[in-house]
Amino acid sequence: MATAATLEQAAGQAYANLSTKWASNLLKSRLTQFWQASIGPTADVFPEQNANSRPVANWMTVIAAISSLLPATDVPIEQLSESATAVYKVCWLAFVLNGQGLVTNAQATALLAAYNAAF
Numbered sequence: 001m002a003t004a005a006t007l008e009q010a011a012g013q014a015y016a017n018l019s020t021k022w023a024s025n026l027l028k029s030r031l032t033q034f035w036q037a038s039i040g041p042t043a044d045v046f047p048e049q050n051a052n053s054r055p056v057a058n059w060m061t062v063i064a065a066i067s068s069l070l071p072a073t074d075v076p077i078e079q080l081s082e083s084a085t086a087v088y089k090v091c092w093l094a095f096v097l098n099g100q101g102l103v104t105n106a107q108a109t110a111l112l113a114a115y116n117a118a119f
Contacts, residue, residue, distance in 0.1 A: 004115060004116055007112055008037070008094060008095045010119075011089075014085075015084040015092060018031075018074075018080060018087060022075055024053075027079075027083060028072055030118045031063055031083055031087075033069065034087070034115065035063045035116065036064075038056070038060050039060045043113075045111065056094050059086065063083070063087065066079070066082060066083055082113040090111075091115060094108055
């Protein structure tokens with residue numbers, strides 16, 4: 001899939017992009033890569049102490065939980081759908097919050113870079 005230029009575009013491409021990772025048995029590792037780049041131990045893109053970061057950080061926590069439950073290979077299609085829906089939601093939410101000034105441009109850019117790197 002093509003690289004997403006915006007979070008809005010990333011949201012729209014989520015199912016197609018995750019489907020290609022699912023087909024090549026990379027869904028679990030790429031979901032993990034995505035959430036760790038945003039809220040992982042070495043990432044500080046959406047810090048918990050910033051109230052405006054919490055909605056995105058909460059969805060990234062959902063993605064972390066989903067990825068922890070996925071098998072390494074042969075992920076059932078229902079779990080692909082659940083994963084793609086969560087990625088769609090976090091990208092769309094960050095896009096909307098950025099438009100409202102609640103997510104900074106730096107945070108939006110970092111999330112988009114994490115999305116493009118993972119998917």
